Amino acid sequence: MKMIFMDHTSGMPVDSNVVEAMIPYFNTLYGNPSSLHSFALEAKKGLKKARENVANLVNADKNGKIIFTSGATESNNWAIRGIAVRNKERGKHIITTSIEHMSVINVCKYLMQQGFKVTFLPVDKYGIVDLGALERKLTEETILVSVMYANGEIGTIEPIHEISKIVHARNSYLHVDATAAIGQISIDVQKEGIDLLTISSNDIYGPKGVGALYIRKGTRLAPFVLGGGQEQGLRSGTENLPGIVGMGKAAELAKTEMKTESKRLSKLRDQFINKLLQSIRYSFLNGHPKKRLPNNVAIRFNFIEGESMLLNLNIAGVAASSGSACTAKTLEPSHVLRAIGLKHEEAHGSLLFTLGKQNTEEDVNYVVKLLPDIVKRLRAMSPLTPRELRESV
Amino acid sequence: MYSEKVMEHFRNPRNVGEIPDADGVGTVGNPVCGDMMAIYIKVTENRISDIKFKTFGCGAAVATSSMITELAKNKTLEEAMKITRKDVADSLGGLPPVKMHCSNLAADALHEAIKNYRKKLEADKSE
Numbered sequence: 072m073k074m075i076f077m078d079h080t081s082g083m084p085v086d087s088n089v090v091e092a093m094i095p096y097f098n099t100l101y102g103n104p105s106s107l108h109s110f111a112l113e114a115k116k117g118l119k120k121a122r123e124n125v126a127n128l129v130n131a132d133k134n135g136k137i138i139f140t141s142g143a144t145e146s147n148n149w150a151i152r153g154i155a156v157r158n159k160e161r162g163k164h165i166i167t168t169s170i171e172h173m174s175v176i177n178v179c180k181y182l183m184q185q186g187f188k189v190t191f192l193p194v195d196k197y198g199i200v201d202l203g204a205l206e207r208k209l210t211e212e213t214i215l216v217s218v219m220y221a222n223g224e225i226g227t228i229e230p231i232h233e234i235s236k237i238v239h240a241r242n243s244y245l246h247v248d249a250t251a252a253i254g255q256i257s258i259d260v261q262k263e264g265i266d267l268l269t270i271s272s273n274d275i276y277g278p279k280g281v282g283a284l285y286i287r288k289g290t291r292l293a294p295f296v297l298g299g300g301q302e303q304g305l306r307s308g309t310e311n312l313p314g315i316v317g318m319g320k321a322a323e324l325a326k327t328e329m330k331t332e333s334k335r336l337s338k339l340r341d342q343f344i345n346k347l348l349q350s351i352r353y354s355f356l357n358g359h360p361k362k363r364l365p366n367n368v369a370i371r372f373n374f375i376e377g378e379s380m381l382l383n384l385n386i387a388g389v390a391a392s393s394g395s396a397c398t399a400k401t402l403e404p405s406h407v408l409r410a411i412g413l414k415h416e417e418a419h420g421s422l423l424f425t426l427g428k429q430n431t432e433e434d435v436n437y438v439v440k441l442l443p444d445i446v447k448r449l450r451a452m453s454p455l456t457p458r459e460l461r462e463s464v
Numbered sequence: 465m466y467s468e469k470v471m472e473h474f475r476n477p478r479n480v481g482e483i484p485d486a487d488g489v490g491t492v493g494n495p496v497c498g499d500m501m502a503i504y505i506k507v508t509e510n511r512i513s514d515i516k517f518k519t520f521g522c523g524a525a526v527a528t529s530s531m532i533t534e535l536a537k538n539k540t541l542e543e544a545m546k547i548t549r550k551d552v553a554d555s556l557g558g559l560p561p562v563k564m565h566c567s568n569l570a571a572d573a574l575h576e577a578i579k580n581y582r583k584k585l586e587a588d589k590s591e
Contacts, residue, residue, distance in 0.1 A: 376498055378522035382466075382474060404498065416495035416520075452480050452526070454502045454518040455495060 072388045075434045079274075079366060079427040080223040080251060081392055085317065086276040086428075092320040093278065096313040104310055105301065114312055121319025125283050128275075128322040129249070129268060130259040134288035138302045139315045142282040143250040143271035144174040147217075149295035149306070150246040150267040150284055151178045154215040155187060157293040158244075162212030166243075168192045168200050169410040170222050175248060176406070179217075188212075197359035198227035198411050202237065209241040216245050220258065223251030224407045224423060225358030226367025235264035244290060250274055254325040255333060255364045266290045272314070276428070277321030281314035336365035336426050339435055343368045343424065346439040351446050352460065357408065357421055368424040371408075374456040375449040376419050383445040389438055392423040416455070467557035470527040477526055479533035481516045488584065490576025492569045499525045503532070503573040507581055512536050512544055517573070524559050524567035528552050532570035541578050547571055 076084075096117060102110025104118050126137045140146045155165065167179055169191045179189045190208045193201050200218055209216070216238045221228040231247060238245045246267040249258055254275035260268050268285035272278055286292055286305070298307030340363070347370055348354055357369035372380070377393030384391055403409075404418035413421075424438070450456040466474070486504035493500035499521035506514035515537050517529040531552050536544045549571045553559045559568060 374520065376521050376525075379474075379526060382471075382523045386475065415498070419495070419498040452477065452518060453520040454491070454500060455520050 075389045075430070075437060077368075077424040077426060077430060077434070077438070078390045078392045079425040080423070081425075082279070083273055083276050083427060084429070085273075085278050086321060086324060088324060089277055089317045089320045093313040093317040096316050100312075104312070105299070114310075117312060117316045117319075118310060121315045121322075124319040124322040124326070125270060126285075128253070128258070128326050129270065129285055130261055131285050132261055132288070135260065136286045136288075136303065136305070137270075138284050138286060138305050139310065139318070140282045140284055140306055141280055141311070142273075143172075143248065143269050144282075145295070146269035146271075146282050146284040147172065147174040147246075147248055148178050150269060150292070151175065151182070151215065151217055153292040153295055154244055154246070154267070154290075155182050155185075157291045158214040159187075162210075162214045163187045164190070164210060164212040165215045165217065166190045166192060166205065166208055166213055167217040168194060168219070170194055170198055170225075170407045171217065171219055172223075172248060172250065175217055175219070192218075194410055196412050197362070198222055198225045198407070199359065199362070200229055200234065202230065202233060205234065206237055209237065209243060211241075213241065213243045216243055218245070218247060220247050220249040220252035221256070221364050222358070222407060223364070223367070223425070224405060225369050225411065226364040227359040228252065228256065228362045228364065231265065232263045239264060251364060254321075254329060255336075255366055257329065260285055260287065267292070272318035272321060275318075275321040275325040277318040278314050281311055281318045283318065332428065333365040336430075339426060339430065339432060340365055340368055342432070343426075343435045343439065344370070346435075347442065350439065350443050354446075357411070357413075366426040368426065369421065370424075371413070371417055371421040372446050373417065373420060374453045374460070375446060377421055379449050380422055380442075380445055383449070384438075384441070387441050387445075389441065392425070393421060465560055466523055466527070467559075469555075469557040470523065470559065473527035473530040473556065474523045477517075477530040479516045479530065479537075480518070482518060483514060483516050486516075486577075488577040488579075488581025490573045490578070490580055492573045492576055493521070493525075495520055498522065499567050499569060501525060501529050501569055501573045503529070503570070503577040505536075505574075505577045505581060507541065510540050512539055512541070515574075517570075522563070522567055524563040525569070527556055528559075528568050528570040529573070531555050532574050536574055541581070545575060545578055547574065 100113045102114040104114040244266045248269040250271045266287045270283040272281045353373040408418035483504040487507045491502040501519040519529040
């Protein structure tokens, strides 16, 4: 049976060109860039090139810094805690949104225990941040605003440029988590006015366990991982060179391929969404219909539960994801789906397909043909299904 | 994540449906927590002669519902009342720890159905 992978936000295959670029750094170019011999020089070169490629992908300026980390979670932790530690004399207020990744939310909650005040901004039914609320909540005390570029669970893209203008008018810093957006849509830290940008590697077909933080010049940020002073004293620890080189190569490829690939995926996404909504009654799109990541298809189906759909899809060879946290550690459905105003049972009935390079129109057609039967079967079994629907889809 | 037995019941759930003229109905859970099930029973000479279920929920919720119908069929009401959540989980070759609480409601639904039947019986007698 052919397996169709449509869960790219959870993990992407590493591009074969990336793997090839990484291999020498395991066993030939294994020098530590901090050493003083020729092995180190080669390692240093690899590090420099990777940094340039990542900078290039987000159009970072020469004065800004790209610092490599262990991934997006560390970058988010560092950006928020680093600003908090370094700027607490100026103020102890942080603003974020109710749909951020847990690596933002939980850091903010931790800081609340440390005496910081955190405002979680509401979003509208599409997941767009309430700019009026942002303006009202910003005070002299606000040292940081952290907003994601786009949400991976519902695909909605935030108005970063407008947010930046509001934040900078009040002399606060703007951190943007671009994990879901990177490689999907073009990001320009200069044009959009971003002070700190979280960049992940696995979301651009690079290896896991590596990421980066862009830091605009003049941003007062305390280092997070202390030690031997690598990465310009900002992030200690011997550099994960194969990972970093891989991320650099992935960034280079993303930069060249993004335009064509995003166009292809957007078309595929819209076909997928339209066909599903047409063929299944009581199905709805989660997130914004237009301001949407090219790879994101998030649909909810009334009267049935996500995990049951996922198991059935998996039996038929399709890997997707659900908005239901039933598979995770709590009973609560996703905070993102709750924040856009979905009822618990609606959130539980959500499915998320995230497309990638290897997905074709044929794959989409296969799922579109498969899903109505799964939905029909589960609805026939569900006590919530209205009588009129029990026999049809 | 799930045992073979759970997946087997999930793929081919036994006794799905409603019994329109059921002698007892038990509904437990809540769509809010993501799991809800209804058990319908027919009782003949103090035995469960027919049993069906409807479930909204995850794989474990479907499998436990299906399993309880097998465990309870043809049992006396007293025997059926003794079937526990653990019996259901054990018969399925175990459940993931996180599912033991939230999705293992089938035994409760069965007990509710029996209580519902007994209540109706009482009501009929007193009439």
